[in-house]
Amino acid sequence: MPRGGRRGGPGVAERQSDRNRGRYLRLRKMLMTNWRAQRARCWFCGGEVDWTARHPDPRSPELHHLVPVSVAPQLEWDPTNMKLSHRLCNSLGQAAFGPTTIRAR
Numbered sequence: 001m002p003r004g005g006r007r008g009g010p011g012v013a014e015r016q017s018d019r020n021r022g023r024y025l026r027l028r029k030m031l032m033t034n035w036r037a038q039r040a041r042c043w044f045c046g047g048e049v050d051w052t053a054r055h056p057d058p059r060s061p062e063l064h065h066l067v068p069v070s071v072a073p074q075l076e077w078d079p080t081n082m083k084l085s086h087r088l089c090n091s092l093g094q095a096a097f098g099p100t101t102i103r104a105r
């Protein structure tokens with residue numbers, strides 16, 4: 001039996017992840033715009049985020065998932081699960097705050 005009916009493979013997966021990436025970037029941009037307008041502060045340290053800093057800068061704004069996506073994949077697109085953080089705090093926080101600590105807050 002030929003396997004001609006099999007469609008897509010990696011190509012479909014790539015297009016899917018491209019679409020998710022576009023969706024993520026749009027959501028991220030929307031949240032960042034709101035946070036900037038509200039002068040939101042870093043969820044971890046409460047400090048001001050440097051809105052002029054770009055990605056590799058530790059003070060640059062980054063989107064933090066309150067409940068890690070690895071714990072609750074269904075919350076990946078939930079804006080209420082997303083907080084503003086410094087890039088540095090976010091990377092440190094992932095290690096410092098386990099899911100238990102985060103739930104306790």
Ligand SMILES: [Zn+2]
Binds near residue numbers: 046086
């Ligand atoms: Zn911070």
